[in-house]
Each structure stands twice: as structure tokens, then as C-alpha cells.
Amino acid sequence: MSKPKVLITRKWPASVETKLKQLYDVSLNEDDLPLTSEELKSALQNYDAVCPSVCDSLPAEVLNASNKRCKILGNFGVGYNHIDIAAAKENGLVVTNTPGVLTQSTADIAMTLLLMSARRGAEGDRLVRAGKWHGWCPTHMLSSDVTGATLGLIGFGRIAIATARKAHHGFGMKIVFFNPSAPDPSVIEELQATRCDSVEDVMRRADYISLHCPGGPDTRHLIDDKMIRLMKPNAHLINTARGDVVDSKALIDALRDKRIAGAGLDVYEGEPNIDPGFLTLENATLLPHLGSATLSTRNAMGEKVLANLAAFFEGREPEDRVA
Incomplete structure (x- = not known):
């Protein structure tokens, strides 16, 4: 059975990226540059999971992309106002976040x-x-x-x-x-x-x-x-x-x-x-948005996303589901 295809929109801590490589057919953002709206639409059409962060704007225009393959947005962060939650629900997208650890x-x-x-x-x-x-x-x-x-x-x-x-x-x-x-x-x-x-x-x-x-x-x-x-x-x-x-x-x-x-x-x-x-x-x-910027916290956020993805792909309810 093939592994789910997962896209990570920004660079994550190395230890978490290593685990992603072991678990999924993952595409990493080696350049760490924000994705454009068109790139995000393409990601929704070509990946089973997309893992955005606060710098990724996901309004209805993006989430309404046709022929979507994506079923879950594993958000790297506790805040999710950059995602149009109503549009995500209308499109049958599960959305999770990373509360508690930061x-x-x-x-x-x-x-x-x-x-x-x-x-x-x-x-x-x-x-x-x-x-x-x-x-x-x-x-x-x-x-x-x-x-x-x-x-x-x-x-x-x-x-x-x-x-x-x-x-x-x-x-x-x-x-x-x-x-x-x-x-x-x-x-x-x-x-x-x-x-x-x-x-x-x-x-x-x-x-x-x-x-x-x-x-x-x-x-x-x-x-x-x-x-x-x-x-x-x-x-x-x-x-x-x-x-x-x-x-x-x-x-x-x-x-x-x-x-x-x-x-x-x-x-x-x-x-x-x-x-x-x-x-x-x-x-x-x-300050340049440093709230969660400690190595241990960012690792813990990544582990939260991994746990939410694992639950979803195993048919369980993700612990941190917000939509």
C-alpha cells in the first residue's frame, strides 16, 4: 500500500522532517519560501494532506480549488485564522492545530x-x-x-x-x-x-x-x-x-x-x-513573531501535527481537530 502524500509548506525542525520522511511520501520546502496561492491550490489537488503555517493564506478562493485530493490540513500552529474554516468544512476538509505545547x-x-x-x-x-x-x-x-x-x-x-x-x-x-x-x-x-x-x-x-x-x-x-x-x-x-x-x-x-x-x-x-x-x-x-520560537516548542508542534495526521490516516478522530 502506498504511503499518503504530504506537503509541508515551510521548513520544520530537522527531527520532525526525518520522521515525516519515514512515515509519508513527503515533499519538504527546502528553500523555506512561502507558497503562492496558485501553489497552494496545486497542493490541494496533488496531496492527501497539506500542512500549512500562519504565513499561508487559505481563503475560500484557494480552498475551493477543483479536483481536490487533499482531505486534511494539519496546521503547524495553534492559531488558524489564516484558514477559512467555513470554506474548509464546505469542502470536506479536516483541519487540526497544535494547542497546549506552545x-x-x-x-x-x-x-x-x-x-x-x-x-x-x-x-x-x-x-x-x-x-x-x-x-x-x-x-x-x-x-x-x-x-x-x-x-x-x-x-x-x-x-x-x-x-x-x-x-x-x-x-x-x-x-x-x-x-x-x-x-x-x-x-x-x-x-x-x-x-x-x-x-x-x-x-x-x-x-x-x-x-x-x-x-x-x-x-x-x-x-x-x-x-x-x-x-x-x-x-x-x-x-x-x-x-x-x-x-x-x-x-x-x-x-x-x-x-x-x-x-x-x-x-x-x-x-x-x-x-x-x-x-x-x-x-x-x-519582535518578529517569536512566540513559539524555541527548539523544544517547535519540535513539540511538529509532533502534534504528526499525531493528528496519524490519527486521520488510521481512521481515528484527530485529537486537535478544529474543523
């Missing part, structure tokens, strides 16, 4: 951004590298305290809770959050957290606001000009969720006008095509 690494990046934004870390690094630092001064680059400050979380899933634990137990931060559904009461007790009635309430109360909600039409531009104007003048916005949750123009305007103190971003609308307005701002800390 929780701690992404929470680490949220805290990294929070600390860098609060203490003007990126700005200070640029100053030293440019040879413009002339020595210690009592009033130089004064910044904001983190210890004891209030952290507000929009969304309260795995990554948000992990971030809250690091902030509360490590820095004594007070935790407030908004989530549509009620979380485990023991977690609220552990973190001495306060559940707010609305996103607006979090925006008003917090010194640091960290976004942990899913992307997609329901949350696109959730954080818009109106929401940002609710923030304290000394507040910072942290985004490790999805870029389209934030209205980039509104955030750039607020940062430029110093209506808020700073922002730490790991994700962007239309990435990697970042709005050039961000590049001119000293009070914006910008």
Missing part, C-alpha cells in the same frame, strides 16, 4: 515584551548601538515599574493564564481579565484575579494590557481607537495573539501622540508587511 514559550514572550516596553529596553539597546549613550544620569530614560502594577488580560485561556502566573507569582502583579466564559475558580483564587464585565473595563483599569484572544472576523480590530482611548496615559499594550486584533493605524497614532506609554508587539496585521509607521516609534517594541 503555552509557556508564548507566555515568556508576552512577559519579555511587557518588560521591554515598561523599561524601554529596545530603545536603550538602539541608543547604545548607535554610540549615543554618554553615561549614567539620574533622569535618563526613566520608565515604568512592573512589580506591583496591574496586568489586564483580554482572553483567559492557556497562554493568558500562564502569563498571569509569571506576572503574579514572579512580579507581584495584580491580575484583572475579561473572558466570555468563566474560568476555573481555583485559578482565579490562585492568582487573586478579578474578572471584569467587559473589555472596556480591563482597558480602563490596567497598567499593562496583554491580548490573548483568537483572531478572525469576530475580533478584528477589537482594540480600535475607541478602546485605546480608554487606556491610562502610562499604560502599555502587549500583543502576542493575532495582529488583526489591533487596529494598527489607531495604535500608531496613540503611540506617536504619547496618549499611551508604549506597546510591545510580536504579531502584526498583514505580517510580514508591517505598517511602516511602527518603525518610526521609539515607544514601540517590535
